[in-house]
Amino acid sequence: MSFQGRAWYNLLRMNHTEDPTIEVESWQIADYRSAPVSELFKSLKDMGLHLDADSFLLYTEKCTCPEELAECLLGDADDVGKLERSYLILFELWRRLCTHKQSLSIFCDDLDMQIEHYDNGAENDDLLVQMLTELEDILDKQADEGENPKIMFKLISSFLAHDLETFLYDFSTRQIEAQNDVVASELVDGYYAYVQDEMWFDFLRVRLVALADYDEATILLQRLLEKIHDEPNLDLLFEILRYITYEEEIPLFYNVFELAENLLEKEEDFHTMLEIISNYFNALDRDEEEIITQMMERRQAEDTEKQFQIDDPDLLKIKKLLEMISV
Secondary structure (H helix, E strand, O other), X not given: OOOOOOHHHHHHHHHHHHOXXXXXXXXXXXXXXXXXXXXXXXXXXXXXXXXXXXXXXXXXXXXXXXXXXXXXXXXXXXXXXXXXXXXXXXXXHHHHHOOOOOOHXXXXXXXXXXXXXXXXXXXXXXXXXXXXXXXXXHHHHHHHXXXXXXHHHHHHHOOOOOOHHHHHHHHHHHHHHOOOHHHHHHHHHHHOOOOOOXXXXXXXXXXXXXXXXXHHHHHXXXXXXXXXXXXXXXXXXXXHHHHHHOOOOOOOHHHHHHHHHOOOOEHHHHHHHHHHHHHHHHHOOOOOHHHHHXXXXXXXXXXXXXXXXXXXXXXXXXXXXXXXXXX
């Protein structure tokens, strides 16, 4: 994906935090948010851009966003590094001094920061819900004006370093698990028309309905499995299997397994399947769990990238065990 605004630098900083051996320029990952305004202006002056708060605000009156401002002030610059560094400083000054002129890139940068805090354990669900609701309003407005919903979502996602669709799924899942079903329902319904892969959000709807009506949830899940049959998605099937493992009232484990077994491509996929099946037997308090444990131990040294054969004896054995308890 092509990143817009500050998103690429946010991604670079996050990657460098996880792996400090990644080569970066110090200015690319600098914490401009904590720098005093006077220091930001001094940095611009050192690069030949003489501005103060008043002149800066005069320039912003002619621009709609930090990117346009950077183009206005630095459009003819031939030093790419200087251009990019200046942009990052101008971006931060816009955030501080132009609070009356919100821009999409500023909003998404703030959302990126909140998602990062959330991922690091500093959870602020209320603020995130508020920002996601504001973002949905932005999307709704564009859709009302005739813009393609999914294209708009993809465009806005390019302004974030985080995968917005994945975060929405994970955050909604956490809300369901915390029994904040109203919040989760509003997010799932609000973003359903915008996300690229609707089937994951279909599954969230199954989980929401299951909170009140297992029979209806089972019907919805059956419909979802029909979709997956036409558009195979192994990762989603694994997610569904993990969920059903602890939801005995939804009796479709074997049906999901049958779809998943035909999509196993690598030894790694089968290892994941073994782990799920082991947990399933454990949840049912079945002695067959020991058989799966032995399989896992025996295959531990296998190359996880090796192609998996659909006629593997262990898979056939698992299938027979599941058939026996599914009758």
